[in-house]
Amino acid sequence: MIESDKKFILIVDDSSTNLSVLSQALKTAGYKVRVAADGESALAMLEKCAIDPAKNPFPELILLDVQMPGIDGFETCSRIKENQVTKTIPVIFMTALADAESKIKGLSLGAVDYITKPFEQDEVIARVNIHWRLKQLTDNLEQQVTQRTCALQQAQVQVVQQEKLSALGQLVAGVAHEINNPLSFMVSNIAPAKEYLAEITEVLSLYQKHYPEPPSDIAIKIKDIDLEFVIEDFSHLLNSMQIGTERIKDISLSLRNFARSDGDIPSAIDLQETLDSTLLLLKHRLKNQGSRPDIEVIQNYGELPPIKCYPGPMNQVFMNLLANAIDAVEDAWEKDHRPLRITISTEVLRESAMVRIADNGLGMTDEIQQHLFEPLFTTKAVGKGTGLGLSIARQIVTDKHCGKLFCKSIAGAGKGTEFAIELPI
CATH class of the missing domain: 3.30.565.10 (Histidine kinase-like ATPase, C-terminal domain)
Structure with a gap:
């Protein structure tokens, strides 16, 4: 028996007798049933399901009569299969047409089986059970494929992320390490360079104080290089170098922080x-x-x-x-x-x-x-x-x-x- 909480089977037939007999047989077998008297009513019912599937769940199987007034079963099946929302619902044709051409046409439109009228109730139940089970297996397989695909994508992203972060971290850490060696040399030498400049400047000032009239060649050289400007600018150069090294230190620190494991x-x-x-x-x-x-x-x-x-x-x-x-x-x-x-x-x-x-x-x-x-x-x-x-x-x-x-x-x-x-x- 089919559990009572399963979704519905939709029966589409213009014969009220067929609808009554099939509905009773399927309900006895444990299925829930909806009925439609023609193709237009069936398509309208499916549209309502698309609007609010929680309130109106889609049928999981459709028994569809071929010869009906208005649009026939072939056209109804064609429209069902053209719709992205309903195309996966299995359709079983019910027909008195037993010729091979009609069967081939129905199967080519996407139907999964044929039940020939007049039908035997036991045969209908058996075929419905088979295709119901196939539908459940298909849905489960699609769900598993979706889950596995999602899991695979996440695993791929994790691998890419780990490899990317590891490679980037090694590169950045290597660059930061290489920067640190010359940077440490520069930082440690700027302070004594400033002290040396101050001492040299003091010695020059003492020379100028005690020997205000230097020999002519020294006087010419002092004028050529503009000694006062050179001393003042040299101090500015050291200050600029200190600012530059501090900025490099900040960049190096940022690189090391970025590369942290x-x-x-x-x-x-x-x-x-x-x-x-x-x-x-x-x-x-x-x-x-x-x-x-x-x-x-x-x-x-x-x-x-x-x-x-x-x-x-x-x-x-x-x-x-x-x-x-x-x-x-x-x-x-x-x-x-x-x-x-x-x-x-x-x-x-x-x-x-x-x-x-x-x-x-x-x-x-x-x-x-x-x-x-x-x-x-x-x-x-x-x-x-x-x-x-x-x-x-x-x-x-x-x-x-x-x-x-x-x-x-x-x-x-x-x-x-x-x-x-x-x-x-």
């Missing part, structure tokens, strides 16, 4: 410092490029406690979102020369740390937003995007940090796009 245990980090380090690494893209002016970055930082997370993967999320924001404002500049602006905001909201990265670019349509986090989906030109960045970012935030990643965008309204990251505190 995620490890097995999360650590408490300052998300705002992480954002600043990522901005420093992207600073070359924020500067003016030919006719394109600087990109303005507005930082509205609120008070955030240290957040436990995996630093390496979280750096990757910020890098991806900020790089995408830069791409978005650059595209907008090329189109209408609007001001270039990215806004980064942080706050505590409902016991969660919120990080928002917004741009004033062109925005995205609802259709694009529906596919935004799917693996391999990209709106960028060939060679400019892999379609994995946002998929990996969402996986890092949701799976690795039990957080959420949202996107809000309005296409063509000048409001751009905002990505919001919510992390539990």
Whole structure:
């Protein structure tokens, strides 16, 4: 027997006697039944199912008479199979036409079987049971394929993410290490260089005090090199070198922070410092490029406690979102020369740390937003995007940090796009 909670079988026949006999037989066998007296009524019933499938579930099997007034069974079957929503419903024809041509026509339209009139109830029940079972097996198989495909995509994304992060981390850590060697040499030598300059300047001052009239060749050389200017400018040069080395130190620190291993245990980090380090690494893209002016970055930082997370993967999320924001404002500049602006905001909201990265670019349509986090989906030109960045970012935030990643965008309204990251505190 079929369990009473199963979905319906739809019987379509212009004969009330056939409808009554078949309905009673199928109900006795444990099926729920719906009936339609012609093809138009059957199609209308299926349309209602499409509008509200929860209230009006689709039939899982259709018994369809061939010879009916109005549109016949062949045309009804053809329309059912043309509809993307109903095309997978098995159709069994019921007909008194026993010629091979009619059967071939019905099967070519997508029917799965024929029941010849006058029919035997036991035969009808047997055929319905077989095709019901086949439908259940097909649905289960499709569900398993969908689940396995989803699991495979997630596994592929994880592998790509791990390999990408590992390779990038090794590269960045190597660069930072190579920078540190000459940088340490420069930093450690600037301070004594300043002391030496001060001492040499003092000695020269003493010479000028005690020997105000130097020999002519020394006097000529002093005038040629403008000794006072050289001493003053040399001090300025050392100050500039010190500022430059401090900037390189900041970049090196940002590189080391970006390359931090995620490890097995999360650590408490300052998300705002992480954002600043990522901005420093992207600073070359924020500067003016030919006719394109600087990109303005507005930082509205609120008070955030240290957040436990995996630093390496979280750096990757910020890098991806900020790089995408830069791409978005650059595209907008090329189109209408609007001001270039990215806004980064942080706050505590409902016991969660919120990080928002917004741009004033062109925005995205609802259709694009529906596919935004799917693996391999990209709106960028060939060679400019892999379609994995946002998929990996969402996986890092949701799976690795039990957080959420949202996107809000309005296409063509000048409001751009905002990505919001919510992390539990």
